[in-house]
Amino acid sequence: MAIVIDEKTKVVVQGITGNQGSFHTRQMLEYGTRVVAGVSPGKAGQVVHGVPVYDTVSEAAAKHGVNASIIFVPAPFVKDAAFEAMDNGIKVLVLIPEHIPVHDAMEIMAQARERNVTVIGPNTFGIISPGKSKMGIMPNTNYVPGPVGIAARSGTLSYEVAAGLTVAGLGQSTVIGLGGDRVVGLTFMDVLKRFEQDPDTKAIVLVGEIGGTAEEEAAEYIKGMSKPVVAYLAGKSAPPGKRMGHAGAIIERGKGTFESKVTALKAGGAAVAEVPWEVAQLVKQLEDKGWKAEG
Amino acid sequence: MKLYEYLAKDVFARNGLPVPxxxxxxxxxxxxxxxxxxxxxxxxxxxxxxxxxxxxxxxxxxxxxxxxxxxxxxxxxxxxxxxxxxxxxxxKLKIERELYLGITVDKAAKEPLVIASNQGGMNIEDVPERQIIKRRIDIRLGLYPYVGREVARRLELAGEIARQVADTLTRLYRVFRNYDAELVEINPLVISGERVIAADARLNVDDDALYRHRDLPLVEEGTELEKKIKALGLAYVELEGDIAVMANGAGITMATLDVLQRYGGRPANFLDAGGGAGVEPTAQAIEVLLMKKPKAMLINIFGGITRCDDVARAVVQVKTMRGIPVPLVIRLVGTNEVEGLEILRENGLAA
The missing domain is CATH 3.30.1490.20 (ATP-grasp fold, A domain)
Known part of the structure; x- marks a missing residue:
C-alpha cells in the first residue's frame, strides 16, 4: 500500500513535448511509472520516449483510460490544463510549475473540491511511492520502499531528509511535496489523515517551513493520531517580512513564525528535529520503540 | 507588487469606488x-x-x-x-466615522476572505477580534450584492450608508478579482454626511499575475542588488552576515542558513538558485554574490530539476572568467551528480 498513487496509476503528462516535460517523462518511465499518454496542443501524432502525444486530454483519456495527470505547461496555462484534466474525469492532479497566479490556484482548488479531485501542488516536486510509481521531478535514486511517510512543503529539503532516511535503512511508503505556494491542494492535515489510514505507513515525517498556518493545523490533528510524527522546520533564522523564495514562506503580521510552529507541533506530540540530519535519528528511535506514538 | 496610494486610488476610481x-x-x-x-x-x-x-x-x-x-x-x-x-x-474629508474594508486570500481555506470592521482608521491587527467581521467568498460564485448587504448589516449600518457600503464592497471585490490582487484594502472607509469615501487605498497585485496587467505601472521594491538578481529570475534576500550562500530550493536554502547560524556562521544572503536554473543564470548568481565581497562562499545543491553538471559548469565558468577570490565550499548531490563531480575534478575543484 501507499497513498494517492501506486503501480496501477495510469499517468498522462500534460506539456510532454516541453523541455522539462520530456526530460521528466523519461525519468518517470525509467522509474517504472505507467506513463501511458502525453498531451501537447498542436503536437498530436508525435511520440516522446515511446509515449504517444495527443492534442487534448479527452482523446488521451478515451484511448488509454488515464486516472492521473502531471502538468508541466507554463504557469499562465496551468489553469486551463488543470480544468481540462478535471473535466475529463481525472481524479489526481500534480501541478509542477511555480509562479501560478494565486487567483488561478484558488479557482483550481474550488473546482477540485467540487469534483473530489486530489491536487498536489502547485510549485511541487510531486509524489513518489517508492518501488511503485512516481509523478514528479525528484531524483530516482533517492528513495527505497519502507514504512515512513513524508509530507514536505519544500522539494530539495525533502530530498535531503529522504536521503538521510534511506542511508539509515529507513525506507518510505509515499513522499509528497505539498508545494511552496500560498494556495496549494493537499495540506499537511490531508496527508496525515491518509497516512494514518495506510497500513504500510508506521511513522510520518513532516518537513515544514515558516509562513502560513498549515503546521499549526496539523499539530492539532496529530494529538489524535495513533502513529508517531517527526517534524523538521526551515526558516528559524529568516527575518520577518522577507519572502524566502517560496510564496508561502514569509512571516507576515507576526503569524507563521518558527517558534509558533515548533511549540504547536511539540504540544501535539510530534518530535521536532533541530537539523535536517537529526530526522533519521529520531525516526530510528521510533522504530526501536516499535513505532509507538508518544503521549 | 504594492501600488502607491495614488495609483491604487486611480484603479479604484476607474472601477466606480468613491475616492476623494x-x-x-x-x-x-x-x-x-x-x-x-x-x-x-x-x-x-x-x-x-x-x-x-x-x-x-x-x-x-x-x-x-x-x-x-x-x-x-x-x-x-x-x-x-x-x-x-x-x-x-x-x-480634506469631514470624518464622522471610520470603517475598515479589506479582501485578501485565505491561504488555509483557499478562498477570498472579506474582512470588515467598525473600527477603521487604525491598524486592523490592533482591532480586537470580536470587532472584526470575516466572510469567506466562494470564488465560483463571486461576491454578489447580497454579501455586501450581509456585511453592512453585521457592521450595524442602515439606510443610505448601508447601501453605499454594500455597493463599495461589491466593487472592491471586482477590483480584487480583475487585478489579481493579494490584498485590496480601504482603511479608513470614511462616513461623511450621506456618503462613504475611501480615504486610503491599498492594492497589492500578485507578482505572478503581472503578465496580464500590463496596464499597471511597475512599482519596484528592494535594494539595488535585490532588484538586479530578481531580474535574473532568482529569489534573493540580503542578510547581515559575511558568508555568501547559494542553494537550490527555498526550503533547503532556509535550512542551510539555519544550520550556518546554529554553528556560529553569519549568512550574507538568501539565494535560491531555483528549480532548473541553467549554466548561465547560475554563473550570474555566483558573480552577483561575489559583488558583496563575502569572506567565504557556500554552495549547497541537491539536484532534482536542477542538474549538478550545470551547476559545476557555472562554478568553473566563473572561476576561469574572473576568479573566485574567497574560500569556496561546494556540496553537490542529486541529478547528474557523477557528471558534475567529474567537471569539478577536471578543473581542480572537489565537492
Whole structure:
C-alpha cells in the first residue's frame, strides 16, 4: 500500500513535448511509472520516449483510460490544463510549475473540491511511492520502499531528509511535496489523515517551513493520531517580512513564525528535529520503540 | 507588487469606488496648483510603508500657500526608510466615522476572505477580534450584492450608508478579482454626511499575475542588488552576515542558513538558485554574490530539476572568467551528480 498513487496509476503528462516535460517523462518511465499518454496542443501524432502525444486530454483519456495527470505547461496555462484534466474525469492532479497566479490556484482548488479531485501542488516536486510509481521531478535514486511517510512543503529539503532516511535503512511508503505556494491542494492535515489510514505507513515525517498556518493545523490533528510524527522546520533564522523564495514562506503580521510552529507541533506530540540530519535519528528511535506514538 | 496610494486610488476610481478629489504632485508648486483647484487639502507622502500618519508623513493645509509649504517639507524626507518623491494632494474629508474594508486570500481555506470592521482608521491587527467581521467568498460564485448587504448589516449600518457600503464592497471585490490582487484594502472607509469615501487605498497585485496587467505601472521594491538578481529570475534576500550562500530550493536554502547560524556562521544572503536554473543564470548568481565581497562562499545543491553538471559548469565558468577570490565550499548531490563531480575534478575543484 501507499497513498494517492501506486503501480496501477495510469499517468498522462500534460506539456510532454516541453523541455522539462520530456526530460521528466523519461525519468518517470525509467522509474517504472505507467506513463501511458502525453498531451501537447498542436503536437498530436508525435511520440516522446515511446509515449504517444495527443492534442487534448479527452482523446488521451478515451484511448488509454488515464486516472492521473502531471502538468508541466507554463504557469499562465496551468489553469486551463488543470480544468481540462478535471473535466475529463481525472481524479489526481500534480501541478509542477511555480509562479501560478494565486487567483488561478484558488479557482483550481474550488473546482477540485467540487469534483473530489486530489491536487498536489502547485510549485511541487510531486509524489513518489517508492518501488511503485512516481509523478514528479525528484531524483530516482533517492528513495527505497519502507514504512515512513513524508509530507514536505519544500522539494530539495525533502530530498535531503529522504536521503538521510534511506542511508539509515529507513525506507518510505509515499513522499509528497505539498508545494511552496500560498494556495496549494493537499495540506499537511490531508496527508496525515491518509497516512494514518495506510497500513504500510508506521511513522510520518513532516518537513515544514515558516509562513502560513498549515503546521499549526496539523499539530492539532496529530494529538489524535495513533502513529508517531517527526517534524523538521526551515526558516528559524529568516527575518520577518522577507519572502524566502517560496510564496508561502514569509512571516507576515507576526503569524507563521518558527517558534509558533515548533511549540504547536511539540504540544501535539510530534518530535521536532533541530537539523535536517537529526530526522533519521529520531525516526530510528521510533522504530526501536516499535513505532509507538508518544503521549 | 504594492501600488502607491495614488495609483491604487486611480484603479479604484476607474472601477466606480468613491475616492476623494485629488492628484499626485512631485514639486511644491504642483501641490499649490492642485490645492488652488480643491480648497482645503490633505497632503500625503507616497511611500510603501504603513502608519505614515504617525511617522509624520501626512499634513493638512487650508490654503494653496500652506499646501506648497507642507509639500516642500515632506518631499525628500525619509519615512520608515523610504524616500518621499511624491505627495498626494486631495480634498480634506469631514470624518464622522471610520470603517475598515479589506479582501485578501485565505491561504488555509483557499478562498477570498472579506474582512470588515467598525473600527477603521487604525491598524486592523490592533482591532480586537470580536470587532472584526470575516466572510469567506466562494470564488465560483463571486461576491454578489447580497454579501455586501450581509456585511453592512453585521457592521450595524442602515439606510443610505448601508447601501453605499454594500455597493463599495461589491466593487472592491471586482477590483480584487480583475487585478489579481493579494490584498485590496480601504482603511479608513470614511462616513461623511450621506456618503462613504475611501480615504486610503491599498492594492497589492500578485507578482505572478503581472503578465496580464500590463496596464499597471511597475512599482519596484528592494535594494539595488535585490532588484538586479530578481531580474535574473532568482529569489534573493540580503542578510547581515559575511558568508555568501547559494542553494537550490527555498526550503533547503532556509535550512542551510539555519544550520550556518546554529554553528556560529553569519549568512550574507538568501539565494535560491531555483528549480532548473541553467549554466548561465547560475554563473550570474555566483558573480552577483561575489559583488558583496563575502569572506567565504557556500554552495549547497541537491539536484532534482536542477542538474549538478550545470551547476559545476557555472562554478568553473566563473572561476576561469574572473576568479573566485574567497574560500569556496561546494556540496553537490542529486541529478547528474557523477557528471558534475567529474567537471569539478577536471578543473581542480572537489565537492
Amino acid at each position: 478629489k485629488g492628484r499626485v504632485a512631485r514639486t511644491p508648486e504642483e501641490a499649490e496648483a492642485i490645492a488652488r483647484e480643491i480648497g482645503e487639502v490633505a497632503i500625503k507622502s507616497q511611500v510603501l510603508a504603513g502608519a505614515r500618519g504617525k511617522a509624520g508623513g501626512i499634513a493638512f493645509a487650508a490654503t494653496p500657500v500652506e499646501a506648497r509649504e507642507a509639500a516642500a517639507r515632506l518631499l525628500g524626507t525619509e519615512i520608515r526608510g523610504f524616500r518621499v518623491e511624491q505627495v498626494l494632494v486631495e480634498e
